[in-house]
Amino acid sequence: MTMTVTNGEVNPVTANGGFTIDKPFKIFVGYDPREDIAYEVCHHSILKRSSIPVEITPIVQSDLRTNGLYWRERGQLESTEFSFTRFLTPRLANYDGWAMFVDCDFLYLADIKELRDLIDDKYAIMCVQHDYTPKEATKMDGAVQTVYPRKNWSSMVLYNCGHPKNKVLTPEVVNTQTGAFLHRFQWLEDEEIGSIPFVWNFLEGHNKVVEGDTTTFPKAIHYTRGGPWFEAWKNCEFAELWLKEKDECVKEEKK
Numbered sequence: 001m002t003m004t005v006t007n008g009e010v011n012p013v014t015a016n017g018g019f020t021i022d023k024p025f026k027i028f029v030g031y032d033p034r035e036d037i038a039y040e041v042c043h044h045s046i047l048k049r050s051s052i053p054v055e056i057t058p059i060v061q062s063d064l065r066t067n068g069l070y071w072r073e074r075g076q077l078e079s080t081e082f083s084f085t086r087f088l089t090p091r092l093a094n095y096d097g098w099a100m101f102v103d104c105d106f107l108y109l110a111d112i113k114e115l116r117d118l119i120d121d122k123y124a125i126m127c128v129q130h131d132y133t134p135k136e137a138t139k140m141d142g143a144v145q146t147v148y149p150r151k152n153w154s155s156m157v158l159y160n161c162g163h164p165k166n167k168v169l170t171p172e173v174v175n176t177q178t179g180a181f182l183h184r185f186q187w188l189e190d191e192e193i194g195s196i197p198f199v200w201n202f203l204e205g206h207n208k209v210v211e212g213d214t215t216t217f218p219k220a221i222h223y224t225r226g227g228p229w230f231e232a233w234k235n236c237e238f239a240e241l242w243l244k245e246k247d248e249c250v251k252e253e254k255k
Ligand SMILES: [Mn+2]
Pocket: 103, 104, 105, 155, 222, 223, 224
């Protein structure tokens, strides 16, 4: 790619008929060595359907430790290696522009441009705001239900990395703050969190497709309980879509 320089100013990169080429959309994918194949398939599913340039980077905990960005001890409740490292996304994007974080257990079925086009600069972050509030606030015996606010919200987040509020997410904070502070976005006010249609974080086993209603058709399936790469989940809903993508991915790698 070539940059055109006029009067000392760098203009947007142009080529082939002069249209502006977008800066690549930065995507950080949570990586866990136990789920390498999930990462590969997620990566493949984004690239294959994208009509815009994307830059996909795995978030690898061991690399972050080597680079001095991550040092916290692993807690008992961390189900993946990226439970906390995901919150380094604004730092990894140098607190500039928008970047997406997504778990590796996603399968994209739509063009990522459609998601990027939903971005609104008035928000600090945007995500699917799943509602997990149980229907009854108390159990039959009167005990209060354990509600886990904003469950699954942090699994796919568009970060406005240049937003002043996100400067809070320094490596120090990511390494020391509680899971509740980070996963519930407690550094933000409610109105600073934008909403994305649920089909971009369609929870397998929770969200349902309504026949004939295209607004319920998944654009990204989240195998949040475990996907077909685990023996126990090889027959989960949408397993065949993931397995088909995996076959393609493996074939292309062999070429
Ligand atoms: Mn997940």
